[in-house]
Amino acid sequence: MSKRIVTFGEILLRLSPPSHLRLTQATSFDLYYGCAEANVAASLSKFGLPVKFITAVPPNELGESSLSMLRSFGVDPVALIQGKRLGIYYFEQGASERPGKVVYDREDSSFSTLKKGMIDWETIFKDADGFHWSGITPSLSLDLAEICEEALLVASRMGLTISADLNYRPTLWKYGKKANEIMPNLVKHCDLLLGGIGESESVLGVEAKENDTEDIVFANWMKAFPKLKIVVSTHRMHANASSNSISASLWNGKELLHSREYNISHIIDRIGAGDAFMAGIIYGLITWPEDFQTALEFAVAATCLKHSISGDINLATVNEIKALMGGSGGGRVSR
Known part of the structure; x- marks a missing residue:
């Protein structure tokens, strides 16, 4: 039986x-x-897993269009229709x-009007196996x-496997709290975490010395x-905006x-490359639970593959990803 995943976050117009x-x-x-948790939801659904995405959107054409996009990927969006x-x-x-640049215009969005008690989490998590969130959501407001x-x-309490991407965006933490004042209380619930050693103190409040290696930091x-x-991390080397070398560790x-x-x-x-990785590791650990190397x-x-696809969402299929794992890269035409 396929594992059923719930993700929670804001969907944005890009x-x-x-x-x-x-x-x-x-x-x-x-x-x-797109946006982080919606991107993960769409990828997981494309991989064949049943996925719900919990959010809030306005009662207008943009809100409906965003939900229709998610449905087109097979995601089941559960949205509070509110706000403007x-x-x-x-x-x-x-x-x-020349680096890429992001400019946000998300203040007073429908998602930002959510408050405790508005979402019936017990009903949402009924029959679910996993829950995914990211550090972007708690960065937006104390609510x-x-x-x-x-x-x-x-x-x-319901026994779901919980995953998170630290997704540290310093420019989003504007409401008087630092990430390391909020995130540790949330991360303590997680089974799987995506993050880098550079976020250890700033996000998790865990000291990391200058010469500490990944295994030392992640053990801490x-x-x-x-x-x-499980802790996973991605690594970009020799990077500019047009070419990167990328790898990961677990x-x-x-x-x-x-x-x-x-x-x-x-x-x-x-954009969305980290979310493609997050969806990939969730799927990989479900598919090969005892084979961490293959999942990674x-x-x-x-x-x-996401780097070759326009938009936030990874459109690569399981078979395409497995083919690349098997060495069929290089841009040859598939006939």
């Missing part, structure tokens, strides 16, 4: 100037919907040594941080958060595993 134009040059925009606007972000594609805790308490995370079973409490490294050139769109290789191949 507007990007075409052809690598700068925002200051734009006279038109390419339109996409869908959050927006503008993404300027970088090129070569949303409290809703995350509310959801996590119910998910823990597991000491601080005893429920954690700490299972006993050993640190490393994936193969992919050299990615002519990047089409790197699936996740890093998924994020590799």
